[in-house]
Amino acid sequence: MMKANDRPGLSLSGIVIRLDGKRLIDLSATVLPGEVLTVMGPSGSGKSTLLSFIGGFLDPAFQAEGEVSIDGTNLLNLPPEARRAGILFQDPLLFPHMSVGANVAFAIPPDVSGRKQRRRIGSAILAEMDLQGFEARDPATLSGGQKVRVALARVLISRPRLLLLDEPFSKLDTDLRVQMRDLVFVRARDAGLPVILVTHDEADAEAAGGLVYRIDAEGKSHG
Numbered sequence: 728m729m730k731a732n733d734r735p736g737l738s739l740s741g742i743v744i745r746l747d748g749k750r751l752i753d754l755s756a757t758v759l760p761g762e763v764l765t766v767m768g769p770s771g772s773g774k775s776t777l778l779s780f781i782g783g784f785l786d787p788a789f790q791a792e793g794e795v796s797i798d799g800t801n802l803l804n805l806p807p808e809a810r811r812a813g814i815l816f817q818d819p820l821l822f823p824h825m826s827v828g829a830n831v832a833f834a835i836p837p838d839v840s841g842r843k844q845r846r847r848i849g850s851a852i853l854a855e856m857d858l859q860g861f862e863a864r865d866p867a868t869l870s871g872g873q874k875v876r877v878a879l880a881r882v883l884i885s886r887p888r889l890l891l892l893d894e895p896f897s898k899l900d901t902d903l904r905v906q907m908r909d910l911v912f913v914r915a916r917d918a919g920l921p922v923i924l925v926t927h928d929e930a931d932a933e934a935a936g937g938l939v940y941r942i943d944a945e946g947k948s949h950g
């Protein structure tokens with residue numbers, strides 16, 4: 728197996744996304760395994776649209792061109808589920824009718840067979856998120872930070888190849904925000920996952936420590 732440092736990571740090459748002829752996004756960048764590309768820009772500038780394009784669920788109202796590859800594999804030829812992008816939104820989007828354990832187990836790849844084995848790896852990832860013993864809990868009874876950690880557990884257990892983060896910390900108060908983003912960045916680094924982080928918060932960008940793309944009103948991106 729290649730070490731994280733030997734892998735080329737996420738390559739965004741000549742990405743141009745237009746809406747009604749107007750260019751929203753224009754960027755090329757490389758995000759190495761474990762590194763974070765932070766995307767900033769005004770509301771409506773196309774930040775979420777960029778993540779949708781990479782994840783494979785861009786609304787057909789947009790026109791997009793360019794190439795996206797991860798460790799040399801062209802992602803754009805693959806259907807969304809085969810791209811294996813782990814996505815976190817502002818809202819953790821837990822299934823309300825399922826227990827915490829079931830929320831996490833839902834994302835375990837299908838090649839992991841056996842109830843026992845699935846339960847074991849689900850519990851292990853919850854424990855890593857400081858949520859040991861939370862399997863039977865109703866998501867409605869969790870704090871904001873606990874919900875984010877369940878969402879992160881669910882994403883990590885799905886064996887993603889990259890992380891797409893759409894303001895996942897913005898609803899949290901300052902202390903929790905700092906803790907959660909450090910947790911995500913550390914986990915991404917450990918797993919060698921390239922990350923794209925959409926945020927309005929300069930402190931997030933600083934903590935991410937990587938490249939920052941700023942989208943201006945003309946749809947030009949600046950490193």
Ligand SMILES: Nc1ncnc2c1ncn2[C@@H]1O[C@H](COP(=O)(O)OP(=O)(O)OP(=O)(O)O)[C@@H](O)[C@H]1O
Binds near residue numbers: 774776
């Ligand atoms: N499905 C759609 N069909 C048409 N236009 C859309 C669609 N989704 C978003 N838009 C428009 O595309 C533009 C970019 O939207 P996007 O959600 O990517 O912006 P954003 O930078 O993420 O904004 P915010 O910071 O407010 O989340 C906006 O003008 C938005 O109104």
